[in-house]
Amino acid sequence: MELTANKFKANASKALVDAQLQKALGNVQKGFIGKRQKAADALPEFDELRDNARDIKNHVLAHLDLYLEEYERKVTAAGGHVHWAETAEDARRIVLDICQKANARTVTKGKSMITEEIALNDHLAANGIEPVETDLGEYIIQLRGEHPSHIIAPAVHLNKEQVEGDFRRVHTHLAKDRDLSEPVSLLSEAREVLRQRYFAADVGITGANFLIAETGTSVIVTNEGNGDLTQTLGKVHVVVASIEKIVPTLEDTSQILRVLARSATGQDMSVYTTFSTGPKREEDPDGPDEYHVVLLDNGRSAMLGTEYQDMLRCIRCGACMNHCPVYHAVGGHAYGSVYPGPMGAVLTPSLNGIDETGQLPNASTFCGRCESVCPMRIPLPKMMRHWREREFERNLTPAVARYGLKAWAFFAKRPKLYRLAASFGMPLLSLFGGTSRRFHSLPLAGGWTRHRDLPAPEGRTFLQAWAQREALKQEPLKQEAGQ
Amino acid sequence: MTSSEAKAAPQPRVGLFATCLVDLFRPSVGFASVKLLQDAGCEVHVPVAQTCCGQPAYNTGDRADTREIAEQVIEAFEGFDFIVAPSGSCASMLKKHYPGLFAGDAAWEQRAQAFSGKCHELISFLTDVMMVRDTGASLEASITYHDSCSGLRELGIREQPRKLLGNVSGVEVREMTDSDVCCGFGGTFCVKYSDISNAIVTKKVGNIDTSGADMLLAGDLGCLMNMAGKLKRQGSDVEVRHVAEVLAGMTSQPPIAGSGK
Numbered sequence: 001m002e003l004t005a006n007k008f009k010a011n012a013s014k015a016l017v018d019a020q021l022q023k024a025l026g027n028v029q030k031g032f033i034g035k036r037q038k039a040a041d042a043l044p045e046f047d048e049l050r051d052n053a054r055d056i057k058n059h060v061l062a063h064l065d066l067y068l069e070e071y072e073r074k075v076t077a078a079g080g081h082v083h084w085a086e087t088a089e090d091a092r093r094i095v096l097d098i099c100q101k102a103n104a105r106t107v108t109k110g111k112s113m114i115t116e117e118i119a120l121n122d123h124l125a126a127n128g129i130e131p132v133e134t135d136l137g138e139y140i141i142q143l144r145g146e147h148p149s150h151i152i153a154p155a156v157h158l159n160k161e162q163v164e165g166d167f168r169r170v171h172t173h174l175a176k177d178r179d180l181s182e183p184v185s186l187l188s189e190a191r192e193v194l195r196q197r198y199f200a201a202d203v204g205i206t207g208a209n210f211l212i213a214e215t216g217t218s219v220i221v222t223n224e225g226n227g228d229l230t231q232t233l234g235k236v237h238v239v240v241a242s243i244e245k246i247v248p249t250l251e252d253t254s255q256i257l258r259v260l261a262r263s264a265t266g267q268d269m270s271v272y273t274t275f276s277t278g279p280k281r282e283e284d285p286d287g288p289d290e291y292h293v294v295l296l297d298n299g300r301s302a303m304l305g306t307e308y309q310d311m312l313r314c315i316r317c318g319a320c321m322n323h324c325p326v327y328h329a330v331g332g333h334a335y336g337s338v339y340p341g342p343m344g345a346v347l348t349p350s351l352n353g354i355d356e357t358g359q360l361p362n363a364s365t366f367c368g369r370c371e372s373v374c375p376m377r378i379p380l381p382k383m384m385r386h387w388r389e390r391e392f393e394r395n396l397t398p399a400v401a402r403y404g405l406k407a408w409a410f411f412a413k414r415p416k417l418y419r420l421a422a423s424f425g426m427p428l429l430s431l432f433g434g435t436s437r438r439f440h441s442l443p444l445a446g447g448w449t450r451h452r453d454l455p456a457p458e459g460r461t462f463l464q465a466w467a468q469r470e471a472l473k474q475e476p477l478k479q480e481a482g483q
Numbered sequence: 484m485t486s487s488e489a490k491a492a493p494q495p496r497v498g499l500f501a502t503c504l505v506d507l508f509r510p511s512v513g514f515a516s517v518k519l520l521q522d523a524g525c526e527v528h529v530p531v532a533q534t535c536c537g538q539p540a541y542n543t544g545d546r547a548d549t550r551e552i553a554e555q556v557i558e559a560f561e562g563f564d565f566i567v568a569p570s571g572s573c574a575s576m577l578k579k580h581y582p583g584l585f586a587g588d589a590a591w592e593q594r595a596q597a598f599s600g601k602c603h604e605l606i607s608f609l610t611d612v613m614m615v616r617d618t619g620a621s622l623e624a625s626i627t628y629h630d631s632c633s634g635l636r637e638l639g640i641r642e643q644p645r646k647l648l649g650n651v652s653g654v655e656v657r658e659m660t661d662s663d664v665c666c667g668f669g670g671t672f673c674v675k676y677s678d679i680s681n682a683i684v685t686k687k688v689g690n691i692d693t694s695g696a697d698m699l700l701a702g703d704l705g706c707l708m709n710m711a712g713k714l715k716r717q718g719s720d721v722e723v724r725h726v727a728e729v730l731a732g733m734t735s736q737p738p739i740a741g742s743g744k
Contacts, residue, residue: 013678325665329682363676365669365683366542367632388544401543401675409540409548412503413555415532426507437741438715447674451681452712455508455740462506462513466529 001119001147003352004336008359011334021331024157028150032322035266036373043262053256054377057313060246061304067213067246068295074216078278080291088118091296095120095205095238098292099129102236104202110220110227111135112207113151113316114240114296116338117351120205131205132197134226136190143170149332151339152264152318157331160186194226204234204288208241209315210256211293214249217277218293221260221270228274237276237288242296244312256315259375264317299351307386311346313376320370320380326363335360342370346383354390358397361387422461430459497525498563500556502573503535504704505725509739512704515731516569516605522731523613525565532559536568536576541584542670550584554591557581557598565612566602569727570703571634574604579637604634605727606702610643620732621652627696628656628726629687629710630663631703644702644726651729659694661686668709684713691721698738700726711740 004011015021040046060067072082085091099107107124109115109131121131121142133142137155141148143166148154155163164180167189180186206227210219218239220227231237247253261267280287303309321327321341332340337348337357345360354361361384370380391397397405411418433439433456441449448454460468497520505512513529520527537552556577560566568574578599585591609615626648634640641663648654667673667683674680687710691699699714699721701707711723722738 009676009678012676016678016682325667325683326676326679329679363672363679365632365665365667365672365680367665367669368636369632369665372636385542385544388542389546390544392544392546397543401671405540405543405545405548409545409552412534412537412540413548413551415534415555418534419531422507435741437737438712440716445674447677448712450677451716452684452709453715453740455708455711457508458510458736460510462501462510463529463531463533465510466513466517467531 001116001338003356005348005352005357006359007336008334008363011336012330012363015330015334020159020162021157024159025328025331028153028156028322029328032265032318036263036319036322037266039262039266039268043258046259046262049255049259050375050377053259053315053375054313056247056252056255057244057376060248061244061309061312064243064246064301064304067248068243071211071213071216071246074213075278075291075293076216078216078291079281080216080278080293083292083294085294085296085298088296088298091118091240091294091298092120092123094294095240096123096127096129098236098238098290099124099203100127102202102290104129104236106130106132106197106201107203107205108132108134108198108201108230108234109138110204110206110222110230111138111154112205112240113148113338114207114242115205116148117242117298118240118296120240132194132201134194134198134224134230135222136187136224136226139190139194140166143167147333147338149340150318150321151316151341151343157333198229198233201230201234203236203238204230204232205238205240206231208239208245208293209260210247210253211239211241211245212248212250212253212275213246215277217250217275219253219273219275221257221273223265223267223271225272228272231274231276231288232286234288236290236292237279239276239291239293240296241293242298243300244314256375260315260317263319263373263375303350308346308350308383310378311343311350311383313378314343314347315376316343317375319373319375323369323373325365325367325369342380342384343378346378346380346387349387349390354387354394355396358387358391361385361391419461419463423464426457426461427459430457433457494524494526495564497527497565497567498560499527499529500533500536500560500566500568500573500577501529502568502570502704504708505569506533508708509704509725511733511736512569512725512727515725515727515733516567518731518733519605519609519615519618519727520567522618523609523615525613528563530559536573538572538576538670541576541580546584553581553584553595557594561594561598561601564601565608566598567605567608568602569605569725570705571604571631571638571640572703572705574602575633575637578602604638604640604702606647606730607634607638607640607643609730610646615647617650618647618730618732620730621654622729622732622734623653624698624722624729625655625657625696626698626700626729627659627691627694628662629659629666629691629699629701629706631701631706632665634702635663640702644700647730648700648726654729657694657696659690659696661690666706666710668706670705673709680709681713684709688713688717688719692719696721698722698724698729700724700729702726704739707739711738715740
């Protein structure tokens with residue numbers, strides 16, 4: 001997708017007045033938060049599991065090279081192929097090559113943010129191969145020519161009436177008078193249409209939630225079972241995953257699985273958790289003839305050893321955006337990048353550079369709710385602040401903010417001058433506050449007063465008033481001393 | 484220092500870090516803080532070399548100015564037994580964020596760590612260190628309390644103000660929905676992303692209205708000015724005050740942004 005992260009403000013302004021979107025966003029706030037809380041409350045060791053999950057990934061990141069090599073050995077031993085892709089372009093080329101060798105005309109796809117990151121669908125389509133998204137949400141947005149607005153609920157920005165309209169527009173072979181008023185009827189229709197696509201597909205492409213070094217296994221979690229059909233019915237299964245998806249063992253995987261679904265949707269486990277190791281063996285009743293894993297770096301190894309390394313612990317549960325007041329207000333598309341919300345505000349600058357993405361880490365109140373629910377305890381606000389520091393160092397911070405800040409800092413670092421200015425300024429501002437004790441508008445305060453009144457200061461500053469009170473207390477003592 | 488030591492020590496010397504917003508906009512909160520601290524048995528000092536905790540610079544990515552301001556604050560306050568601020572956000576800046584500014588500078592880092600250990604937010608200092616249970620105030624009002632983000636999530640302040648408010652005679656607490664969700668202030672965020680901030684604070688004042696309370700309290704003046712400004716813009720007659728004003732029984736000043744419509 002085209003990166004429009006630096007149009008965030010304009011995107012957000014549009015989103016704020018989009019009635020359909022605002023209605024859909026109301027559902028995000030109602031659904032995810034309560035369910036996660038309930039799931040967390042029901043598990044006494046939930047916070048301990050979060051600590052374990054964090055520690056597992058920290059260990060992996062400290063030894064990533066070793067685990068990646070071990071993983072490759074195990075995949076190869078199971079009859080699979082590992083392809084290393086340094087860039088998005090490399091990954092696209094490798095996947096296309098595999099598809100072309102299989103003479104693929106259509107490929108089915110399980111839900112995968114990594115294939116969004118490398119813009120795989122456009123590349124396949126441009127080369128005459130039709131990609132078919134099989135996750136319901138992904139299928140819907142593919143029909144609409146949109147991108148996911150949420151990493152686990154790609155169509156969360158839509159209402160069911162919009163989806164009904166899309167299905168009627170596209171599924172013209174079905175009866176016109178069919179009832180599509182309920183979500184379940186939409187789901188059944190998508191299933192029916194997609195079922196035929198699975199059988200026709202030559203290649204199935206999925207992402208991976210985990211890559212297990214111990215066994216060479218890739219793991220996907222889904223709620224619709226579409227991933228399983230995608231990866232078992234095609235002749236070839238291609239897994240596209242980024243390098244930080246590695247976990248050492250099956251035991252580690254089960255530890256992290258226990259926090260993943262609970263944090264994401266409030267489920268104890270997702271409906272389907274599927275482990276794939278190599279292609280079909282002789283004794284297997286089904287499975288693909290070929291099994292490929294494309295391991296994508298795309299800037300991640302450069303994050304190792306930096307202040308952004310912790311971001312590589314992310315397991316893409318979406319809890320941060322589900323709890324973000326900014327995401328609730330504007331939705332995922334406003335971020336103008338593949339990854340929205342707080343995790344995107346940290347990851348996107350790492351992948352695309354801060355020059356083109358500086359708006360994202362700035363668009364946060366630092367309320368900290370994202371960090372408080374992150375199953376991997378990623379310090380998201382801290383890392384957003386680090387991005388602001390990188391911006392400031394390079395003079396990328398907007399000039400108004402920069403000069404305003406410098407003027408303020410000049411006084412803040414000179415208490416005497418600050419006191420003097422405040423002791424004249426605040427009483428004057430207070431006077432202008434009149435009897436209402438607030439301002440409806442004020443020069444230079446437009447950002448504030450556009451939407452809210454500015455409370456008038458009381459008058460003298462606290463330190464002024466305090467000094468006078470203390471001086472009065474001293475007065476009788478001085479007189480006594482003088483007598 | 485543990486709470487028992489604090490009690491044993493005669494008159495702990497407290498440096499009051501008023502915070503820039505209280506200093507400039509609402510001195511009443513400063514005086515209410517002084518009263519609460521003195522009533523709790525503290526000797527209160529207000530160093531004149533205080534301006535701001537440095538958050539505007541810190542959150543804009545300006546580490547150099549932040550550090551200079553932090554040094555200034557530490558120098559002015561490190562001599563006290565405790566440093567107390569009537570704000571979760573500023574107290575957290577002093578306590579949780581200052582030490583990180585000096586990473587790699589052993590001498591300063593040590594000073595910042597020692598300083599950090601003595602910093603507290605006002606209400607939690609009263610309940611957790613000075614063991615105050617009842618401030619002796621009374622007020623006939625139904626109030627709702629907003630949990631400001633930094634105090635709540637960085638310092639764990641949630642029950643402390645509610646405990647003390649529960650003992651103010653005449654006060655009825657009516658919890659609002661999502662009291663722990665951001666009000667949209669976010670320091671410079673509210674002017675940098677004015678429209679988004681407005682969407683967030685609009686939801687917040689909706690929840691305040693629905694609570695049916697006639698007074699809104701919180702522990703951070705930034706959030707209070709934001710919510711008061713929105714309430715007044717919407718014509719609400721909910722009174723807005725810092726929680727310290729009510730706990731100190733000092734509500735004779737007009738509320739934040741005035742009263743009435």
